Amino acid sequence: MIYTRIRGRTFYVFIFFFSFFFFILLRIGYLQLFRNSFLKKLAKSQRYSLIHIEGERGKIYDCQGRILATDINAFSIYADPKLIKDKKKYSLLLSSALGVSTSLIEKRLNRNRRFVWIKRKVSLEKKEKIEKLNLKGIGWVREKKRVYPQGSLAAHILGGVNIDNHGIEGIELFYDTYLRGKKGMMQVRRDSSSILLSSPFVLYPQKGADLVLTVDAQIQYWVEKYLEDTVNYFNARKGAVVVINPYNGEILALANFPSFDPNFLSKTSQKNLRNYTISSTFEPGSVFKIVTLIACIAKRVDEKINTIFCERGRFKIPGTILHDYRPYSNLTFKGVFKRSSNIGVAKLANLLGRKVLWEYIQKLGFGKKTRIDLPGEARGLVKPINSWSKTSSYIIPIGQEIGVTLIQLVKAMSIIVNGGFDIQPHLAKKIISDNFVWEKKYEKKRVLSPWVVEKAKKILVQVVEEGTGRRAKIKYVRVGGKTGTAQRFNIQLGRYAPYSYQASFVGFLENEKLSLVIGVTIEEPKKSHLGGVVAAPLFKKIAEKILAYKVLQLELAKQ
Amino acid sequence: MMRNKIIILFFLFILTFFYLHLKISLNVEMYKLTSSYQLYNKLIDKRDALLYNLTQRTNLKIINQWAENNQFVLPSQKSLIVFNREEKSEEIRSVKNYRTFHLFGGREVFAQGR
Numbered sequence: 001m002i003y004t005r006i007r008g009r010t011f012y013v014f015i016f017f018f019s020f021f022f023f024i025l026l027r028i029g030y031l032q033l034f035r036n037s038f039l040k041k042l043a044k045s046q047r048y049s050l051i052h053i054e055g056e057r058g059k060i061y062d063c064q065g066r067i068l069a070t071d072i073n074a075f076s077i078y079a080d081p082k083l084i085k086d087k088k089k090y091s092l093l094l095s096s097a098l099g100v101s102t103s104l105i106e107k108r109l110n111r112n113r114r115f116v117w118i119k120r121k122v123s124l125e126k127k128e129k130i131e132k133l134n135l136k137g138i139g140w141v142r143e144k145k146r147v148y149p150q151g152s153l154a155a156h157i158l159g160g161v162n163i164d165n166h167g168i169e170g171i172e173l174f175y176d177t178y179l180r181g182k183k184g185m186m187q188v189r190r191d192s193s194s195i196l197l198s199s200p201f202v203l204y205p206q207k208g209a210d211l212v213l214t215v216d217a218q219i220q221y222w223v224e225k226y227l228e229d230t231v232n233y234f235n236a237r238k239g240a241v242v243v244i245n246p247y248n249g250e251i252l253a254l255a256n257f258p259s260f261d262p263n264f265l266s267k268t269s270q271k272n273l274r275n276y277t278i279s280s281t282f283e284p285g286s287v288f289k290i291v292t293l294i295a296c297i298a299k300r301v302d303e304k305i306n307t308i309f310c311e312r313g314r315f316k317i318p319g320t321i322l323h324d325y326r327p328y329s330n331l332t333f334k335g336v337f338k339r340s341s342n343i344g345v346a347k348l349a350n351l352l353g354r355k356v357l358w359e360y361i362q363k364l365g366f367g368k369k370t371r372i373d374l375p376g377e378a379r380g381l382v383k384p385i386n387s388w389s390k391t392s393s394y395i396i397p398i399g400q401e402i403g404v405t406l407i408q409l410v411k412a413m414s415i416i417v418n419g420g421f422d423i424q425p426h427l428a429k430k431i432i433s434d435n436f437v438w439e440k441k442y443e444k445k446r447v448l449s450p451w452v453v454e455k456a457k458k459i460l461v462q463v464v465e466e467g468t469g470r471r472a473k474i475k476y477v478r479v480g481g482k483t484g485t486a487q488r489f490n491i492q493l494g495r496y497a498p499y500s501y502q503a504s505f506v507g508f509l510e511n512e513k514l515s516l517v518i519g520v521t522i523e524e525p526k527k528s529h530l531g532g533v534v535a536a537p538l539f540k541k542i543a544e545k546i547l548a549y550k551v552l553q554l555e556l557a558k559q
Numbered sequence: 560m561m562r563n564k565i566i567i568l569f570f571l572f573i574l575t576f577f578y579l580h581l582k583i584s585l586n587v588e589m590y591k592l593t594s595s596y597q598l599y600n601k602l603i604d605k606r607d608a609l610l611y612n613l614t615q616r617t618n619l620k621i622i623n624q625w626a627e628n629n630q631f632v633l634p635s636q637k638s639l640i641v642f643n644r645e646e647k648s649e650e651i652r653s654v655k656n657y658r659t660f661h662l663f664g665g666r667e668v669f670a671q672g673r
Binding site: 070189196221552 | 586589590592593596600603604605607608610611614615618619620623633
């Protein structure tokens, strides 16, 4: 009886264990046979993961090899709000260490998320400060940060990048595809204590190509400093300068004031970001008389006339009356340009006819982009010849009813200086990558005869020697140029604003070792409004400094 | 029969041992690699921080301001560069356009003259 009872119990225990193990076996069989691939993937994803490694962005150098932009390691601090209990204390501690407002950190910590950024791309010192605080739920990620060691120097050339290191302004944007590095990745394994272990399976990131500019940072410094001094001295609104080698189009300096610091691009106002040398269109005033000068020489008008009657400073033209700054009666061809007589130039242009004038406006590159390697270049405003009014053929030659950029003026002067070749102003000299060195080649095309430009150059030298550009004169150096004083058109008033002028000077300097074209424009100067008083002295200051610097460089190179 | 079993077991043990040994050494290598990467990254961090601090203190603006404050100017061909030379015993190298001048008080200077 007892035996039977024991057997019965044993049977139940057996059944229990058998069914238990049978179900386990069934489950194992099911997982192995039907869920195999899914579970394998799940296990793998928990143990292995891929980490993206950012490719370093290429460096930007000036022509002397000085670093203008580079990438450094920086640290982005993040938090897991779920792990943080005392959010007020955390925000106070983080705020004092990172220099971010307490309320902002507190707001971020109160978000219902497992991941929030506290501050991105902070320095090593700040990261170490945070580490010392030993705060639970706070971590960091290593990232690349774009740094401009020279601060605001050449800011409008360099532009800047966004938080993800993608170019958004200037040369950083124009050459973004070259500069940008390619991301790499690495397989990592998580051990039992969740430590990430590097594995040998690495796809190395590719560094972006380095860019060598034509700009000389030392010249750029002087240009920016003198420009700032001039703008402040004349209490002007803004100013811009371009320095270019007229023979190959290499830009040695390009500056705007007010400027900005590309290290703090996000905090810069849009107004300061704008590169006026290439994107701001203005009426050039008398500087534009170089077009009439060239056209007259090319058509030999200068040989046909002896003197031009300048109407004693008042000349009635269709629709308006032309004035000269000073009244002149008879002026020679050279005298018209030396004294910058509006009436004289208007009469000469009328002799040429609008078609010829149009042809030379085109030849000197106005109304079309110079193809400079910077984003946002303006074409300028040149009315099509068929929409010129009767007044147009009198006032366009004196630089009214036409819009140009400073870079266009500098390019036009370069054509005169280099013997009549159309050049492409540019900033990139070389692109250097691990696999290749691309030295950029720029084409030159003849647009003017050498004898035409040689004659024009002589007259432009006289403008500086004896004419309106006397303040740009430098001893022992051949300097030529043209001043310009233009009244500014006010869109709100719908007419030319009184006491609002644009003072410009575009000139060149030549000696046996060096040839440069420098364009200067100052907007709304207060103490004086004349190009010869405001812009020409700035040209001289810059030119003298560059001369001394370049001659010294050449001497050192010889030794 | 028994001997064969022992031999098979022995081989199995040896194979398993080698397999585990490989696994462990792979993990050891991974730990080593990780610590190398960590050290490398730390060094790069340090280098970048130093580079950043250096460039902040020695950028062109600061250097130029220092030069201007100390009244340094670019020498031109027409300027006279004078080096104050106190010791007479030192040999003077002959350089084109440079001569030795005697100043008041018996001092000698090595200068560029035209």
